[in-house]
Amino acid sequence: MNIIGIDVSQGESHATLITKDAEEIAFKFKHNKSGFQILNSYIKPGTIIIFETTGVYSAQLTTYLKNKNVKFYELNSLEAKLRMASLRRNKTDKNDSFKLALLGKTQLAEIKNHCNKQSNSLYESLRILSLIYKQLIKCRTRILNFLRSSLELTFPELNQIFKNAYVVLALQVFRMYCHPDFLVGLTLKEMTTRVYQSVSRRIHKNVIQSYCAQVWLAAKDSYPAVPADSLEIEIISEYCDEIESYNKEIAYIQSKLIKTAVGLDDFKVISSIPGAGQLNSALLLGFTGDIARFDNYKQLNAFLGLDLNRYQSGKYIKGDTINRRGSSQGRAVETDMIRSMLRNQGKIQNHLVDYYYKLKKPPFNKHDKVALIACADHLNRTIINLVHTHQLYNYSKAIH
Numbered sequence: 431m432n433i434i435g436i437d438v439s440q441g442e443s444h445a446t447l448i449t450k451d452a453e454e455i456a457f458k459f460k461h462n463k464s465g466f467q468i469l470n471s472y473i474k475p476g477t478i479i480i481f482e483t484t485g486v487y488s489a490q491l492t493t494y495l496k497n498k499n500v501k502f503y504e505l506n507s508l509e510a511k512l513r514m515a516s517l518r519r520n521k522t523d524k525n526d527s528f529k530l531a532l533l534g535k536t537q538l539a540e541i542k543n544h545c546n547k548q549s550n551s552l553y554e555s556l557r558i559l560s561l562i563y564k565q566l567i568k569c570r571t572r573i574l575n576f577l578r579s580s581l582e583l584t585f586p587e588l589n590q591i592f593k594n595a596y597v598v599l600a601l602q603v604f605r606m607y608c609h610p611d612f613l614v615g616l617t618l619k620e621m622t623t624r625v626y627q628s629v630s631r632r633i634h635k636n637v638i639q640s641y642c643a644q645v646w647l648a649a650k651d652s653y654p655a656v657p658a659d660s661l662e663i664e665i666i667s668e669y670c671d672e673i674e675s676y677n678k679e680i681a682y683i684q685s686k687l688i689k690t691a692v693g694l695d696d697f698k699v700i701s702s703i704p705g706a707g708q709l710n711s712a713l714l715l716g717f718t719g720d721i722a723r724f725d726n727y728k729q730l731n732a733f734l735g736l737d738l739n740r741y742q743s744g745k746y747i748k749g750d751t752i753n754r755r756g757s758s759q760g761r762a763v764e765t766d767m768i769r770s771m772l773r774n775q776g777k778i779q780n781h782l783v784d785y786y787y788k789l790k791k792p793p794f795n796k797h798d799k800v801a802l803i804a805c806a807d808h809l810n811r812t813i814i815n816l817v818h819t820h821q822l823y824n825y826s827k828a829i830h
Contacts, residue, residue: 432474433538435531436481437523438488443481444523447472448531456524461490473500480530480541482510503541505530508755513537553719555690560716563683564759570596570676577604577669580662583655584609587648591641596677599638601670602629603645608666610649611658618646687712695820696721700813702822704778705771710763717760727807727814734760736806752803764806781828782808 436445442465447455457472459465473479479495479502481488488504495502505513514529533541574595581588585608592600602625607613613621622642626635656662691697691712700721701711715721724730731737735756741748754761768782775783782805788794789801796804816823 432477433531433534434469434472434477434479435527435529435534436479436491437526437530438481438484438491439523440487443491444527445469445472446524446527446531448528448535454528456527466494469494470498473498478502478534478538480505480534482507482530503534505533505541550720552690552694553715556687556712556716557719559683559687559690560713560759563680563687563713566676566680566683570673570680573669573672573676577666577673580666580669581608584660584662584666585649585652585654587652588645591644591648596673598629598674599625599633599641601674603641605667605670607645607649608663609654609658609660610652611654613646613649616646618643621646684709687716691715696817699816699820699822702816703767703782703809703812704780704823704825705774705783706767707770710767710770713763714760714767717757717763721813721817724814727811730810730814731807732756734764734806734810736761736764736803736810761806764809765802767809768802768805779825781825782812 431450433448434445435448436443442458442460444458445456447453447457449455455472457468459468477500479500481491481502482505484507492502492504510530510533513533514526577595578589581604588604588608589595592603594600595604606625606628607621618639622635622639625642626638629638688708691708694715696715697708697711700706700714701708718730718733721730724733728737732753733756735752735754735758737753737756738750739753740750768786771778771780771783772786785808786801786805789796789804790798812823812828815821
């Protein structure tokens with residue numbers, strides 16, 4: 431059996447072919463049509479290709495191998511590093527490709543069980559949408575930070591009044607009254623009417639009046655750092671427009687995520703857990719892939735980096751912590767799920783909420799983050815059990 435190990439770089443790769451006769455052939459190829467033809471000339475029937483995941487750099491290679499129906503194994507970066515480690519430091523692209531090929535000769539059975547499995551197109555679409563969603567949230571947060579910094583110069587009290595600066599009402603108030611001088615000579619009733627006419631009718635007038643009253647009173651005692659004709663006023667308006675644009679994109683991606691995930695059985699199972707939510711369920715599938723491929727909850731924990739890191743040497747025993755070596759984004763989604771369950775505890779019945787408050791009380795007295803991680807562990811147990819048994823959540827059957 432021929433094994434090709436590939437060390438992927440930006441735009442090109444170094445490869446080593448180890449034939450069934452133990453002959454070694456090193457070559458390079460670029461990530462374009464002519465380069466992949468060079469790679470194809472070394473691929474014979476039954477050839478296996480092994481390479482390390484390098485994000486966008488390895489995406490072209492993965493697509494080419496899938497299109498050509500070539501058997502390949504894409505290794506996790508950390509696992510590849512640990513498996514190729516040796517006492518001698520000799521790291522070159524050529525040497526790395528040889529070591530990857532050598533893994534196929536010596537550890538192929540283990541690699542088959544641990545490498546990234548190729549999933550169907552729905553999971554791939556979910557993964558891409560989830561990454562886009564997180565990127566949009568990150569971009570919006572960056573602009574929000576800029577906006578809050580500008581408001582500290584023009585009308586700092588607005589930052590305390592509006593905790594969520596990206597909502598429609600907050601953005602409209604920022605546009606219209608981002609400086610206390612804009613409220614001089616204006617009555618509260620006039621201000622409320624103007625804001626009400628400029629925002630969605632779905633926002634109750636009493637809510638608008640409550641916020642306007644806070645802004646109107648704060649303006650009387652506010653002392654801005656810049657005058658009302660400052661360039662910061664125009665910048666704030668531009669920030670608001672940019673945030674509004676991100677809001678529309680995020681809402682579109684959210685709906686697309688849920689529509690894509692609806693076709694998966696795993697989505698129906700996870701979203702049946704009270705408080706999990708459709709969006710978080712879709713994001714979790716986007717970052718973990720096909721959950722049915724995990725044999726037990728411990729494998730899912732390890733994938734998300736929730737498995738325990740234990741250290742004991744002689745008389746010293748270190749306190750247990752989670753490894754954090756898995757998918758940090760998937761871990762964050764599960765934390766959001768638990769938070770959502772806790773926020774909605776008055777409307778739902780969920781054994782994870784019961785477990786959280788059990789840990790918070792004596793004799794456990796666990797801190798919030800410790801209790802959250804413990805609940806995430808129980809959430810994974812629940813998800814794996816429901817997925818493998820093809821059941822929807824039932825509070826009366828859940829382990830308390």
